[in-house]
Structures are given as C-alpha cells and as structure tokens.
Amino acid sequence: xxxxxxxxxxxxxxxxxxxxxxxxxxxxxxxxxxxxxxxxxxxxxxxxxxxxxxxxxxxxxxxxxxxxxxxxxxxxxxxxxxxxxxxxxxxxxxxxxxxxxxxxxxxxxxxxxxxxxxxxxxxxxxxxxxxxxxxxxxxxxxxxxxxxxxxxx
Numbered sequence: 001x002x003x004x005x006x007x008x009x010x011x012x013x014x015x016x017x018x019x020x021x022x023x024x025x026x027x028x029x030x031x032x033x034x035x036x037x038x039x040x041x042x043x044x045x046x047x048x049x050x051x052x053x054x055x056x057x058x059x060x061x062x063x064x065x066x067x068x069x070x071x072x073x074x075x076x077x078x079x080x081x082x083x084x085x086x087x088x089x090x091x092x093x094x095x096x097x098x099x100x101x102x103x104x105x106x107x108x109x110x111x112x113x114x115x116x117x118x119x120x121x122x123x124x125x126x127x128x129x130x131x132x133x134x135x136x137x138x139x140x141x142x143x144x145x146x147x148x149x150x151x152x153x
Contacts, residue, residue, distance in 0.1 A: 003109070007085045010116040013146045015078045018119065020139035021045060021126055022071055033133035041126045045070060048119045052077040055115045058096060059108065060084055085112060 001009070025041055028034040049070060056077065057063050064080075066073045090109040097103040106114075123141055130138045 003090065004085055007112055007116060008082050009147075011078050011082045011085065013143060014081075014116060014119050015074070016146055017123055017139075017141035018045060018048065018074055019071075020141055021123060022074075024139050028135065031135060033135060037129055037133035037135060040129050042070065044122045044126050044129075045074075048122050049074050049077060051118050052081065052115060055111055056080055056084060059088070059094065059111060081112075081115070088112075 021041065022045065025038050025045075029038050049066070052074070053064055053066070060080070064076070088108055090107070090112075092108045093105055094108060094111065095103055095105045120141075120143075127138055130136075
C-alpha cells in the first residue's frame with residue numbers, strides 16, 4: 001500500500017469512527033447523564049468537522065458551507081478529502097497566516113496527516129466525557145479495531 005492509499009484508508013477510518021460516535025449519540029440521550037454528554041460530544045464532533053472543512057478549504061482554495069446536518073456535512077468532507085488525496089502534490093509546501101500566530105509553512109502531506117489524526121485526538125476527548133458522565137458502553141474506534149480482522153478457528 002502506498003502513502004496515498006494509506007491516507008485514503010485513513011479517511012475511511014475517520015468516517016467509520018465518527019459514524020460510530022454519531023450512532024452512539026443518537027441512542028444515548030435517554031441514559032442517565034446522556035443528554036448532557038450528547039451536547040458536549042456533538043460540540044467536539046462539530047470541531048472535527050470544522051477542522052476538516054478549514055484545512056481542506058485552504059488546501060483546495062475553495063469554500064464550503066455546512067448544512068447544519070453534521071452527518072451529511074462530515075460525509076461531504078470525507079468525499080472531498082479522499083478526492084484531494086488521490087491527486088494532490090504531497091510534497092508541495094503551503095503557507096498559512098494568522099494575525100495572532102504568524103505565518104507557518106507545511107508540506108501537503110503533513111497537513112493531511114495532521115487533519116486525519118486530529119479526529120482521533122478529539123474522539124479521545126469524547127470518550128473521556130462519556131466516562132465522566134458515567135457511560136460505559138461507548139463504541140470502540142481504535143485503528144486496530146478498524147483495520148484488524150478476526151480469524152475464526
């Protein structure tokens with residue numbers, strides 16, 4: 001598997017992992033602590049979407065607008081991320097400026113890697129929020145669960 005194929009696989013993983021949390025959120029509201037947890041978790045999933053949108057708007061020099069349906073907005077971003085990864089120049093250096101933080105330069109491959117691992121970081125926050133709310137039946141979204149397979153004897 002080459003690097004592009006690996007990153008496209010990681011986009012599929014992001015879709016899988018975020019999808020499991022979205023499904024969990026749909027079912028958790030009735031549980032003790034579930035409603036409050038859902039509000040906080042949706043904020044973090046919205047942040048994950050916002051990061052996808054911001055980084056890929058910047059790299060593709062386009063502007064996308066959320067629809068308000070987080071599931072559909074995420075789906076749109078997965079499709080656009082995979083399409084971009086298929087053809088982009090992974091070694092291109094890109095600069096981005098912010099009035100408070102200055103100007104930074106990255107290779108495209110590093111932005112892609114950051115964007116695709118950033119979701120895992122925040123799904124960890126979501127799991128910690130679930131634990132703090134007393135919930136214990138959260139989904140397993142580890143990479144090895146996604147890429148592994150069970151061998152039947």
